[in-house]
Amino acid sequence: MIEHLAVRLRGTVAAHADRTATRIRRDDAWETQTFAQFGRKVDEVAQGLLDLGIEPGDRIGLFAANSPEWSEIDFGALTARAVPVPLYSTSTPEQIRHIAGDSDVRVMFVGGRSEAERLLEVTDELPALERVVVIEPWEPLPEGVVSYDDFRSTPDDGAIAARLNDARGEDLASIIYTSGTTGDPKGVMLEHQALIKQKEALEELFSFGPEDHSLAFLPLSHALERAWTTVVLLKGCMNTYVANARTVAEQMVLAKPTLMVSVPKLYETVFATAHAKVASSAVKRRIFSWALRVGAKNQHAYRQGRTPSPWWRAQLPLADKLVLGNVRDALGGPKTVLACGGAPIRKEIEEFFSAVGMPVSTGYGLTEASPLVSFNSPEGFKIGTAGRVMKGSELKIGEYGEILYRGPNVMAGYWRNQEATDEAIVDGWLHTGDAGYVDTDGYLVITDRIKDxxxxxxxxxxxxxxxxxxxxxxxxxxxxxxxxxxxxxxxxxxxxxxxxxxxxxxxxxxxxxxxxxxxxxxxxxxxxxxxxxxxxxxxxxxxxxxxxxxxxxxxxxxxxxxxxxxxxxxxxxxxxxxxxxxxxxxxxxxxxxx
CATH class of the missing domain: 3.30.300.30 (ANL, C-terminal domain)
Structure with missing residues (x-):
């Protein structure tokens, strides 16, 4: 099958039409839609773009918080073979000007009034911008701004099929601007085939399917959540969207996701909260420490492929009832996949979650690698490392200990910046800018950011x-x-x-x-x-x-x-x-x- 996300989604929609695709909490209730409904919205967005004269390769801006509409627009743009350019919902007018101007965005989808007003401050400096579409409209809308409902159009199946006939894996799936600490952000060009290769690599090592469901609370504008949400939806899993990351603790308990990808901050918060709850009582601290020791002894044996001793196994039910189960409940219950990326995580936090029966599959990546480079998995797991390199890829250590990566998911380059591309990719090797080493078991260990x-x-x-x-x-x-x-x-x-x-x-x-x-x-x-x-x-x-x-x-x-x-x-x-x-x-x- 063609390595193109929009083509693959059509197969998922056909296979799982009646299953729930998206879910979001609104007005204290769940709002859901099936894959058939989601697929219909995707095609309506695609048709709206075709009606506007959007051509393959044209850039479409996505400036909104997480929501089902975000994914509808994303896949709708891909169905029209346009190139989504995501912007963080916190972006300033100056950042909007740079990203939308540099990529010549023709249509900008915005979340609501706040995003629209920041965009409208700089529209005079965006000559390529033709239309602004607002997901949550207000009255009256400014001139040139239309609502999302009005933008979507009844699909012409023939026109959409004709557009997808020429879809290729080499097509750009997105231009994601890096949030660099110096200079203007650079647009990372990611191809459809790169994201498909990542999905296939994950499927070989993690067992999950349509009965699983994920919680999307990291910004979809970020390469990590964007890539993971793509995997979730293409697998036929339900994706629950969290618009405000500050509500994630509450949402985890309500949604009870079986799949979750996060950054270290969430795990650090759960770790700190659990310890703070027992800090005031010596008795509670002793019970807490005992339970974690029991959990750790059992999990350590499992990691080594052994059955824990009867002594430690016998204590586990009580430890689970008093402490370990409460921590799992705070994360919304058992997980098929619990992953961490985006930054290093402390070893003691990994040990903590392993002890409570929720091992965290830590990984390493960067936007320029779509973003996956290495990861721990059930088949290869080592605490304190970023796992083994993605299948079909290679690692080597360069000058100053820099991690160099070569694989099928390396970016096509930086948008309109050949000089920066040539600096980042040399002889096919992506220079990550991170320092580290590969240990004797083949696991990657990150030591620091070279520039830091x-x-x-x-x-x-x-x-x-x-x-x-x-x-x-x-x-x-x-x-x-x-x-x-x-x-x-x-x-x-x-x-x-x-x-x-x-x-x-x-x-x-x-x-x-x-x-x-x-x-x-x-x-x-x-x-x-x-x-x-x-x-x-x-x-x-x-x-x-x-x-x-x-x-x-x-x-x-x-x-x-x-x-x-x-x-x-x-x-x-x-x-x-x-x-x-x-x-x-x-x-x-x-x-x-x-």
Missing amino acids: IIVTLGGKNVAPQPIEGLILSDPLFEHAVLLGDNRPFITLLVKPSLPQVEELAKIGDWPGEVADWLKSNELREELRRRVEAITAHLPSQDRPKETAVMDEDLTMENGLLTPTLKVRRRQVEEKFKAAIEEMYTRLERLRKGE
């Missing part, structure tokens, strides 16, 4: 991510950013967890309110003490010499977090430049004995 490696004035190289991960193992720390590039020594910026600060203030009877506590000497001393204890075993050059508090939340909206909730290191350094300079000035005075 800190080089101190003394010439010492410090990889920040492992140290930051170590610090974040303490629930008092919500975010941690190591500093020290071209500086005499390492320092640290932290964002404390507010509930933890409140607990400390209550125990210590600190004066004032929250704002006072965050600036207090008591908190600073506690933070410093804990950082020193956590990093005491590290080499001197890796231990922060001072710690300062970030007095503002890190969010996607203020540009300090990526859509996968990773800290934007450069932006944080710029935002808190004054605090950083004050830290180094204070340390220099102490060094001089002033």
Whole structure:
């Protein structure tokens, strides 16, 4: 069969017409549609594009939060053989101008009034833009803006079939703009065949089918959720859409998904919450630790292909009833696939979820690889690694420990940027920009982002991510950013967890309110003490010499977090430049004995 997503979807719709395809929570109730209904909407979108004169290869913008309509538009554009260009729903007018202008978007689908108004600020600078379509309209709509319902058109089966007759695996399935930390984002060109090859590689190692269902809460604009949602729908599984990621904890319990792909932040939150619930009681802490030990002993045996000893097996039902089952329930129950990507995850968190009977299949990838490079699976699982390379692909380690990747899902290049393409892909090898190594069992271990490696004035190289991960193992720390590039020594910026600060203030009877506590000497001393204890075993050059508090939340909206909730290191350094300079000035005075 042709390696084209729209062609493959038609087969899925025919095979699973009456099964539920999409689901979303609206007005405290589930709104669902079958694959037959979903397929009909896809064709109506495709016909609307054909009626507008959209040609194969034309770019279509998708600027909205997660919803079933997002996928209808995505596959509708692909059915018309257009190229979807997703934008994050948090994008600013400047970002919209760059992405839509660089890709010459002809039609822009927007979520609602907020997205539409940001787009309309820059439409005068987008000469290729012909139509704006709003999924959730309001009255009256501005000139040139039409509702999603009015845009969709009764399908002409002959016209759609004629358009798909020339569909090829080499067609572009999307241009996804990377959220780079420096310079303008670059448009990554991904082909249909690349996404199909990924799907087939996953199917060989994970057993799931139409009876399973997934929860889509990462932004669909991101390569990870986009690729996974494609797999879910093409497999005939139900996809539940979460428009607001802040509601994911509630939605997991309501939806009870059997499939879920997430970033480390969700797992870190569940881990921290579970530990916080038992922190106030010594008895609860002992029961909690005992249950995790029982779970870990059983799971460790299973991972080694052994049956656990009768001693540990006998204790598991009680451990499960008292602790382990509660954690699984918080994630919506058992999972056929539970995966993690987008950023490194701490080993202790992997061990925690393994102990509760929900091993997390961690993986590694990047947008330029559609995005899958390596992953753990039931057939090959090793905690502390990013798994084995995708079947049919290769890894090698280049200069400075850089991970190089070659496979069928490598991007076609950067949109209208041959120079950047030639820098990224050399002799067929994608230069990832990440450092790591392949261990003796063939598992990939990520050490850090090459551009994030800190080089101190003394010439010492410090990889920040492992140290930051170590610090974040303490629930008092919500975010941690190591500093020290071209500086005499390492320092640290932290964002404390507010509930933890409140607990400390209550125990210590600190004066004032929250704002006072965050600036207090008591908190600073506690933070410093804990950082020193956590990093005491590290080499001197890796231990922060001072710690300062970030007095503002890190969010996607203020540009300090990526859509996968990773800290934007450069932006944080710029935002808190004054605090950083004050830290180094204070340390220099102490060094001089002033």
